Amino acid sequence: MASTQERDEPEHVTQDATERVGEDMAGTLEQAARDLLDRGEEGVEHTLRLVVRGAIQTVPHVEEAGISLVEDGRRVESYVPSSDIVQQIDELQNDLGEGPCLDSIWHEQRTVVDDMAEADHRWPRYARAARELGIGSLMSFQLFAERGSAGALNLYASQPHVFDESTADAGRLFAAQAALVLHGAQRIQGLHTALASRDVIGQAKGILMERFGVGQAQAFSMLVESSQNTNMKLAKVAEWLAGEVEKKGAHRRS
Known part of the structure; x- marks a missing residue:
């Protein structure tokens, strides 16, 4: 809740502060993008770490932060938490099946708890346990929720009544x-996976071309037909074929 002094500040002061937060966010995220491209396969985890660190540094009153991701189900995985407390909070929500991060991931785009002492009616077990861990207020923002995958950015403070509407707006923008x-990080990681699949498919095509004396197009058609007949993805069929050839080669060498 904003104090009288904060409400009486000139509008241009608030605007200047908001602009500074925006500049800090832009700089942090630009650096994350650059580092992501430089680090390749390590990019996803490194980017998440930069996002958490940047949120603590740029969003007013935030002391702890973490990203919760859910893949293929409802279990929350805590990624790059800023402290053991954040890790415990995510595990707590899994154990209890309730909490603001779960609500943000599955039901709401934004969940703001102004005072954890007043959240017992919504999450009776979680609110009590969070207070015992020193959480006074929090904000949770949905990052995405699609195709069985979901995530949220969670920001924490030890004191209640520190996240007003302007602070929530800053958190939402971040x-x-x-x-x-x-x-972008997940897309780059997916490209690495796609390239690996392309390589193994090329290897499998080469095996079929040599074994049956066929061309590239015919070898690829053989892989596609095998994929359809076995109800397996094309890359999986190629992996199996390459693996079988490797096993036979190792057996002959021994």
Whole structure:
């Protein structure tokens, strides 16, 4: 809740502060994007770490932060938490099946708890346990929720009544930008997977071309037909074929 002094500040002061937060966010996320491209396969985890660190540094009153991701189910995984407390909070929500991060991931785009002492009616077991861990207030922002995958950026403070509407807006803007960076990181990771699949498919095509004396197009058609007949993805069929050839080669050498 904002104090009288804060409400009486000139409008241009608030605007200047908001602009500074925006500049800090932009700089942090630009650095995350650059580091992501430099680090390759390590990029996703490194980017998440930068997002958490940047949120603590740029969003007013935030003391702890973490990103919760869910893949193929409802279990929350805590990624690059800023402290053991954040890790415990995510595990707590898994154990209890309730909490603001779960709500943000599955039901709401933004969850703000102004005072954890007043949240017993919503999450009776979680609120009590969070207070015992020293959490006074929190904000949770949905990063994405699609195709069985979901995530949230969670920001914590030890004191209640520190996250007013302007602070929540800053957190929302940061979360929106963080979601874009995370999406880019996951997309790059997917490209690495696609390249690996392409390599193994090429290897499998070469095996079929040599074994049956066929061309590239015919070898690829053989892989596609095998994929359809076995109800396996094309890359999995190629992996199996390459693996079988490698096993036979190792057996002959021994």
